[in-house]
Amino acid sequence: MADQNEIYVGKKPVMNYVLAVVTQFNQGAKEVHIKARGRAISKAVDVAEIVRNRFITDAKVKEITIGTEEVQGENGPTKVSAIDIVLVRE
């Protein structure tokens, strides 16, 4: 298993992503990246907080980075914000 695991947060219910992250940690991952773009960014923060507060209480936020990505929209390329939240288990 790779050391770097990534969960992309999108339109599904928040608990789907929480369980995906918890599963990664329980399978031995040392750190998990929670990534999202656009409006899903708020949900990515929810995922990180729910994982830390309710499921993996020894997980910590190692780093949070934000950036801008270009995506293909209906009217050509548009820019969206993106986030990457890195949770680590001590």
Add this chain to the structure above:
Amino acid sequence: MADQNEIYVGKKPVMNYVLAVVTQFNQGAKEVHIKARGRAISKAVDVAEIVRNRFITDAKVKEITIGTEEVQGENGPTKVSAIDIVLVRE
């Protein structure tokens, strides 16, 4: 003027907050905190990215912290995620 300036991102259009942050920097602020809760978190990231990419190009993200806050909802207290993005001008 205090060294620590805070902009709370809410329901107004994103450019309102962008201009508020830009104004703080142009008035001499060394760092500005962009704060939001719940669904406004995505907009706070947009604000930080637009400020950095279009207006204050020497501004950098110093730190991003996330947390959980309790707010009074219609059905008693509920928990919401929160973010604090610190932009600094070098």
